[in-house]
Amino acid sequence: MDFCGIDILSVQQFERPDVERIFDVADSMEPFAQRKQVSKALDGAILGNMFFEPSTRTRVSFGCAFNMLGGHVRETAEIGTSSITKGESLYDSARVISGYSDIIVMRHPRAGSVAEFAAASRVPVISGGDGVNEHPSQALLDLYTIRKELESKRRSIDGMRIGMVGDLKHGRTVHSLSRLLKLYRGITFNLIAPQQLRMPGEIVAELREAGHEVRETENMAKGLHDNDTIYLTRIQEERFESRLEADIYRGRFRLNRAIYTRHCQPNTVIMHPLPRDTRAEAxxxxxxxxxxxxxxxxxxxxxxxxxxxxLFALVLDVAGEVQQQVHPTRWYTGRRFE
Amino acid sequence: MDFCGIDILSVQQFERPDVERIFDVADSMEPFAQRKQVSKALDGAILGNMFFEPSTRTRVSFGCAFNMLGGHVRETAEIGTSSITKGESLYDSARVISGYSDIIVMRHPRAGSVAEFAAASRVPVISGGDGVNEHPSQALLDLYTIRKELESKRRSIDGMRIGMVGDLKHGRTVHSLSRLLKLYRGITFNLIAPQQLRMPGEIVAELREAGHEVRETENMAKGLHDNDTIYLTRIQEERFESRLEADIYRGRFRLNRAIYTRHCQPNTVIMHPLPRDTRAEAxxxxxxxxxxxxxxxxxxxxxxxxxxxxLFALVLDVAGEVQQQVHPTRWYTGRRFE
Amino acid sequence: MDFCGIDILSVQQFERPDVERIFDVADSMEPFAQRKQVSKALDGAILGNMFFEPSTRTRVSFGCAFNMLGGHVRETAEIGTSSITKGESLYDSARVISGYSDIIVMRHPRAGSVAEFAAASRVPVISGGDGVNEHPSQALLDLYTIRKELESKRRSIDGMRIGMVGDLKHGRTVHSLSRLLKLYRGITFNLIAPQQLRMPGEIVAELREAGHEVRETENMAKGLHDNDTIYLTRIQEERFESRLEADIYRGRFRLNRAIYTRHCQPNTVIMHPLPRDTRAEAxxxxxxxxxxxxxxxxxxxxxxxxxxxxLFALVLDVAGEVQQQVHPTRWYTGRRFE
Incomplete structure (x- = not known):
């Protein structure tokens, strides 16, 4: 795939070599993210960071990533400040906003909205999430994390075993991650969810068709014991008819040190898309x-x-130049590595 | 006019040579806005982009313009986050905020507020709109667009014919644009509005006194047929006593392809200040x-x-240096020109 | 004290030489703040300007300060856009956000929250205010102002007389300022407040123990007449049981030109933390x-x-380099010095 100038809207647009290309470029970004070097590859470029739904962490993460490549960031943080509320079409918004910037990241609460916006945009668009639909950069960073964690343990994604825990019916992160893992070979999926919150049958079928093993269980202890990685999710209370109904599942899908030590293999990597709800009842x-x-x-x-x-470097075609425009950081960066 | 250090508060502060100076400098900005070159003319300068009223597009447009000259942008996007809500005077706000930046763009819902703020500011202030009063950069970009569109058709502003359509009573954009056009020679204004929403008599009188021809009609078909440019506006529903009253005018002042083809000359330029309301009933x-x-x-x-x-380059006196501090863009900019 | 990499959470972490070091570095920043020179000392660095409570002026002031040192600013302006509202712990927020930036400024409505956040952060944290608790940069700028104002009158902080006026019970600014002044020698505090709004006894005791003279009075005229500086505060109406109760104090603690001329010595410096409420009844x-x-x-x-x-230069250890990475400003900066 030629990344130059494309939109990033869905994990389903990638083949395995595309994903590996992204990950190799991500590896090359470490000196910048770890604040050893400053890059000027995008010096003068402008990101339009358009978040029409609240999201501090994803918005700031994209903005910082662009700054670390040397670019400017202009942004909007809320639907209330947008002319989208005045009856303007996404087509019009896209035509206008794409005249201001070199690339746009967009989050919007409505599924499909980012693709609709991207179709009218005159600059590349990266989805920052469109409602229940997709959040492709989250799925990519999840898989990238799995790769790195397993590599540090001298394993690889091919042949790995992953336990996915919790509300697998509603969580877009586990859906997208599964579809990326599908591109690899011989994965074992241990899907740990109550009967009513199982992974959609369509995705399970896709995984099996691609030659992966899918095991489903409602039993937390049983599902946990044979994994390289476990991926926890939140019980998405707001999707249930009542709090009482959600309470049925609560507590059965928690992980703590005692449960981990008792049921998981000693090297099992623990993941969660965050934010986690640390209140006692969740x-x-x-x-x-x-x-x-x-x-x-x-x-x-x-x-x-x-x-x-x-993603920025590939879409804006500067992946090869990031290393050329560098200088060392001159300020204190010590505590980060303590 | 010496632009250096002035405030930009109203179209009425300009004579024709001032407007033409702005447009000539705007022409010279094309390589930067089209992302062929990056300028560092304002490297290190800070814009205080103070929007005390929601406005994604105007706020981002000003911010990007400043970034394209190499400057930093600090901003506020909402009245709710402002000490202005705690009983602070505009005088105090201006004295304080002008200590933080090199130039300020301010939007505020109250007419006259930006001028009051500017009087106390220690740095130049550009109005981003003050309620029903003025939005000078919008009027300038409207006239600049007319100039460019007509030039591409080998015509000029002098002697042009413009149709203004819709709610000409309440729309600040048509008022300000008329006052800029007044500075030119021999314009024909076709004002197409219902009797109750006519252009204010004061403005019509000014235009006639300056030697322009003003024709007023309630008949859309009649008004459309003899123009170089037509400028459409929104029926400003919120200014009417009732939705029913607004409904009287609705549908008589729409433009679509069939109406355009039937009533307009083939070269007529179509303009609208945006956002347009694309819902069926509007x-x-x-x-x-x-x-x-x-x-x-x-x-x-x-x-x-x-x-x-x-405007930034002129007020901050770097119009002559913008071309000196440049480097070519190094990233993908292809799709913009498709 | 070695400032490199520390958090700035409270005025109580400083000894006198620390305060003087901050002020000396602040003095060296004048060419940049007065827009004579641009520094690139923090070129490529990223500030996470995290305001989980509305504050235009403090947020923009920190952001501009960082820009003036050449750095990027990413920010959040409201609690409503934060995952903190979704049950995320400050620990998690800190671990995540500190992966995006080189230094964080945080404001949060809950006392103690910034210290809790800083404990988990992997980069230095500067408090931008945590509710009723501390706002250390405000106290430092207050004292820095006193130093500069007195120096221009050939006096010094040691031996000075300060009148603090108004609601001394609830105002965090006067508490923190008193604790900084405590580090100096022979200060006379004229505390002018109604009986019910007196400075907390604990602070008065600390000041006396450190050898300072503390005089308390309810009589505005009496308290005003013998000071080098007077520091006014707002009657914090919201802390009273009723508006009627607050009204008891209103008007007794106002300063205007007539009162100043009548009761204050001619050289008395007038200070206020701002915003001041300029509505007639306040x-x-x-x-x-x-x-x-x-x-x-x-x-x-x-x-x-x-x-x-x-603070940025000291904590990020570039105070010695700020002067090395400079170029003159190239744009209009005249009006600022009128």
Whole structure:
């Protein structure tokens, strides 16, 4: 795939070599994200960071990734400040906003809206999430994290075993991640969810058709014991008819240090797309694992910057030049590596 | 006029040579806005982009224009986040905020507020709109668009014929544009509006006194047929006593491909200040004209960046240096010119 | 104290030499804040300007200070856009956000929250205010202003007399300023407040123990007459049981030109943390003093940029390099010095 000038709207637009190209470029971004070097590859370029739905972390992550390549960021943070509320079409918005910037990241609450916007845009568009539909940079950073974590343990994605835990029916992150993993070989999926919150049958069928093994269970202990990685999700309470109904599932799909130690293999990587709800009644991933070396959730967030830098560099065709326009950081960066 | 250090608050502060100076500088900004070159003329300068009223497009347009000259942008996007809500005077706000930046763009819902703010500011202030009063950069970009569109058809502003359509009573854009056109020679104004929404008599008198021809009609078909440019506006529903009253005018002042083909001369340029309301019940300018070569509305929005760059360059006195501090863009910019 | 990499959370972490080091560095920032020179010391660095509570002026002041050192600013302006509202812990927020930037400024409505955030952050954190608790950069800029104002009158902080006026019970600015002044020698504090709004006994005791003279009075005229500086505060109406109760104090603690001329010594510097409420019923500091040469409130706001630049430069360890990476400003900066 030639990334130059394309839109990034869905994980389904990628083949395996595309994903690996993104990951290789993401690897090359480490000196910048770790603040050893400053790149000027996008000096003078402008990102239109258009978030028509609240999202501090994804918005700031994209913005910082662009800054780390030397570019400017202009942004909007809320639907309330947008002419989209005045009856303007996405077509008009896209035609206008794409005249101001070199590339656009867009988040919008309505499924399909980002693709509609991208079709009218005169500059490349990267989806920052469109409602229940897709959040491709999240899926990419999840898979990138799996790759890195397993490599550090001398394993690879091919042949890996992954446990996906929780509300697998509603979570867009596990859907997209599954579709990326499908591109690899011989994955074992341990899908741990209550009967009513199972992974959609369509995705399970796709995975099996591609030659992967899919095991489904409602039993947390059973599902946990044979994985290289477990990927936890939130019980998406707001999708249930009542809080009482959601309560049925609560507590059965928590992970804490005791459960991890008892049921998981010692090297199992722990992931979560964040934010996790750390209030006592939710608490799908307990704080008592915060210092555990296999807890990858914060490395996962860090990797988001690398993957987003890679997407910018590839789409704007500067991946080869990022290393040419550099100078060392001159300020204190010590604490980051403590 | 010496632009250096002045405030830009009203179209009425300009004579014709001033307007032409702005347009000449705007022309010189094309290589930057078209992303062929990056300028560092304002490297290190800071714009305070103070929007005390929601406005994604105007705010982002000013911000990008400043970035394209190499400057930083600090901004506020909402009245709710402002100490102005805590009883602070505009005088105090201006004294404080002008200590942080090199130039300020301000939008505020109250007419007169930007001038009051500017009087206390220690740096130049450009109005981004003050309620029903003025929005000078919009009027300038409208006239700049007319100039460019007519030039491409080997005509000029002097002697042109313009049809203004819709709610001419309430629309600040048509008022300000008329006052700029007044500075030129021999314009014919075809004002197409219902009796109750006519252009204010004061403005009509000014135009006639300056030697222009003003024709007023309620008949859309009649008004459309003899123009170089038509400028459409929204029926400003919120100014009417009732929706029913507004409904009286609705549908009589729409433009679509069939009406255009039947009533307008083949070369007539179509303009609209945007956003247009594309919902079926409003729809003053139909989507079926989106691909028409004479539809200038998106070029109009693009021109906004050029005009705003020109205002920054003139007021901060770097118009002569913009071309000196350049380097070519190094990233993908292809799709913009498809 | 070695500033390199530390958090700035409280004025109580400083000894006198630390404060003086900050002020010396702040002095060295004048050519940049006055727009004579542009520094590139933090070229490529990223500030995460995280305001989880509305604050235009403090947010923009920190952001501009960072831009003036050459850095990028990414920010959030409201709690509503934050995953903190979704049950995420400050620990998680800090771990994630500190992966995106080189330094973080954080404001949060809950006392203690910034320290909690800083403990988990992998980059240095500067408090932008945490509710009723601390706002250390405000106290530093207040004291820096006193130093500069007195120096221009050939006096010094040691031995000075300061009148603090108004609601001394609830105002965090007077508490923090007192604790900084405590580090100096022989200060006379004239605390002018109604009985019910007196400075907390704990702070008065600290000041006396450190050898300073503290005089308390309810009598405005009496308290005003013997000071080098007076520091006015707002009657914090929202802390009273009823508006009626607050009304008891209203009007007794106003300053205007007549009162100043009658009761204050001619050289007395007038300060206020801003914003002041200029509505007639509040009006603790009258507009009729706006042109008075001893009114330091806008110089105070300007000094905020210098002090914040100094904090960034010290914490990121570039104070010695700021002068090395400079070029002159090339744009119009005249009006600022009129």
């Amino acid at each position: 608490n799908e991933l307990d704080d008592d694992l915060n210092q555990h070396p296999n807890l990858a959730i914060f490395r996962q967030a860090d990797n988001g910057v690398l993957v987003r830098m890679a | 729809n003053e300018l139909d989507d079926d004209l989106n691909q028409h070569p004479n539809l200038a509305i998106f070029r109009q929005a693009d021109n906004g960046v050029l005009v705003r760059m020109a | 009006n603790e500091l009258d507009d009729d003093l706006n042109q008075h040469p001893n009114l330091a409130i806008f110089r105070q706001a300007d000094n905020g940029v210098l002090v914040r630049m100094a």
